[in-house]
Amino acid sequence: MAADLSAEEKATLLKNNLQEWLGWDVIEDVLTKGERPVSIYWGTATTGRPHCGYFVPMLKVAEFLRAGCHVKILLADIHGFLDNLKAPIELVEFRAKYYKYVITALLRAVNVPIDKLEFVLGSSYQLSKEYTMDLFRLSSVVTEHDAKKAGAEVVKQVENATLSGLIYPLMQSLDEEYLKVDVQFGGVDQRKIFALAKEVLPKIGYKTRAHLMNPMVPGLAGGKMSASDPDSKIDVLDPPELIRKKLKKAYAAPKEVEGNGVLSFCEYVLLPASALQEGEGKFVVKRRDAEPLVYTNIKQMQKDYREDILIPQDLKAAVTDALIVLLESVQRDFQASPEWQEVEKKAYPPAEPEKKKKQKKDRGSRYPGAAKEVEAQPDGSVEGKTQAEVSLDKDAAAALEKLELEKKAVEA
Numbered sequence: 001m002a003a004d005l006s007a008e009e010k011a012t013l014l015k016n017n018l019q020e021w022l023g024w025d026v027i028e029d030v031l032t033k034g035e036r037p038v039s040i041y042w043g044t045a046t047t048g049r050p051h052c053g054y055f056v057p058m059l060k061v062a063e064f065l066r067a068g069c070h071v072k073i074l075l076a077d078i079h080g081f082l083d084n085l086k087a088p089i090e091l092v093e094f095r096a097k098y099y100k101y102v103i104t105a106l107l108r109a110v111n112v113p114i115d116k117l118e119f120v121l122g123s124s125y126q127l128s129k130e131y132t133m134d135l136f137r138l139s140s141v142v143t144e145h146d147a148k149k150a151g152a153e154v155v156k157q158v159e160n161a162t163l164s165g166l167i168y169p170l171m172q173s174l175d176e177e178y179l180k181v182d183v184q185f186g187g188v189d190q191r192k193i194f195a196l197a198k199e200v201l202p203k204i205g206y207k208t209r210a211h212l213m214n215p216m217v218p219g220l221a222g223g224k225m226s227a228s229d230p231d232s233k234i235d236v237l238d239p240p241e242l243i244r245k246k247l248k249k250a251y252a253a254p255k256e257v258e259g260n261g262v263l264s265f266c267e268y269v270l271l272p273a274s275a276l277q278e279g280e281g282k283f284v285v286k287r288r289d290a291e292p293l294v295y296t297n298i299k300q301m302q303k304d305y306r307e308d309i310l311i312p313q314d315l316k317a318a319v320t321d322a323l324i325v326l327l328e329s330v331q332r333d334f335q336a337s338p339e340w341q342e343v344e345k346k347a348y349p350p351a352e353p354e355k356k357k358k359q360k361k362d363r364g365s366r367y368p369g370a371a372k373e374v375e376a377q378p379d380g381s382v383e384g385k386t387q388a389e390v391s392l393d394k395d396a397a398a399a400l401e402k403l404e405l406e407k408k409a410v411e412a
């Protein structure tokens with residue numbers, strides 16, 4: 001398929017739906033020479049459950065593959081560790097496995113052939129002697145100030161921040177060299193890390209790469225994505241009824257195109273996904289008392305939406321149906337894979353039993369303060385930690401306990 005695309009057509013595909021790119025000449029060079037495919041990587045820190053928003057970078061990955069690129073997906077387990085110090089590395093590794101299953105299933109759901117896709121686990125090379133020494137070399141040419149600035153939009157910003165947040169952007173820069181790619185792809189939130197990589201790799205004798213950036217797409221459900229509101233994200237394993245419920249709450253004000261997550265999902269996922277299948281993207285919106293609306297591009301959708309021809313209710317219903325179909329495919333893969341199910345249990349152990357056990361113990365405690373310690377606020381936060389952080393701690397504790405038990409079982 002890619003063989004019949006000209007260098008120009010490939011460039012158009014690569015740039016489609018991007019917000020920004022840096023160092024395009026690097027790509028241009030490889031494309032015009034035409035001797036080998038452009039190689040690109042996208043990295044993801046393996047932390048919380050990947051949600052529907054992951055379709056957005058995946059559709060870009062699909063376009064890269066279609067343009068004949070060699071694509072690597074970095075399952076950045078060590079970055080997950082650096083960003084969530086509470087999570088033991090074993091847990092983060094299980095999450096990396098879980099991410100691999102999800103990403104593969106998302107790509108399958110949009111019919112992307114993944115033979116030219118390569119998964120790389122961060123810890124498989126980031127602990128080598130060479131990498132470690134290069135990290136030290138980088139740390140000797142990057143100031144604390146610049147490392148901190150680079151991570152500002154990506155690394156979790158906390159009080160009494162640890163050194164891990166400074167190591168994170170350095171490693172992300174180094175990954176470009178070790179993954180032997182021409183390009184790093186990511187959201188525009190990665191921009192400052194990309195700029196750091198561009199500047200500092202030559203200082204330790206490596207070449208600079210090109211950087212491609214996706215816009216930040218508003219969340220599908222709810223107004224803002226919020227950790228304390230579980231309804232603000234749609235998990236890839238959410239059942240249809242829950243998807244319907246969450247999408248009902250989605251923010252889609254009549255005639256308002258800006259910040260409209262439902263329209264954005266059409267622009268960055270549903271239209272490109274159908275374009276991959278049929279050559280030309282097509283999205284159909286059924287209406288109660290009128291002919292269906294058929295769209296092949298987002299401009300027309302936005303225009304109709306502004307003019308209230310395409311109304312929120314019909315748009316939401318159509319997106320809900322399309323999403324349910326996509327996720328049905330993902331969930332079928334999940335049901336068919338006992339290995340994936342096993343990994344899911346280990347990567348995200350249910351926090352509930354842990355909580356009950358703790359409270360029971362605390363009730364009998366001799367220390368009156370102890371029971372209060374685990375009391376959650378209405379928003380799920382505990383002692384200044386957000387609900388997400390709290391459940392991460394619980395996940396981590398539960399997972400660690402399980403691992404210990406398993407280790408003991410193996411030893412016995």
Ligand SMILES: N[C@@H](Cc1ccc(O)cc1)C(=O)O
Nearest residue numbers: 043044045076079154172175
């Ligand atoms: N910073 C990326 C993850 C990442 C980690 C390492 C990389 O080399 C690339 C990307 C994120 O926000 O998820």
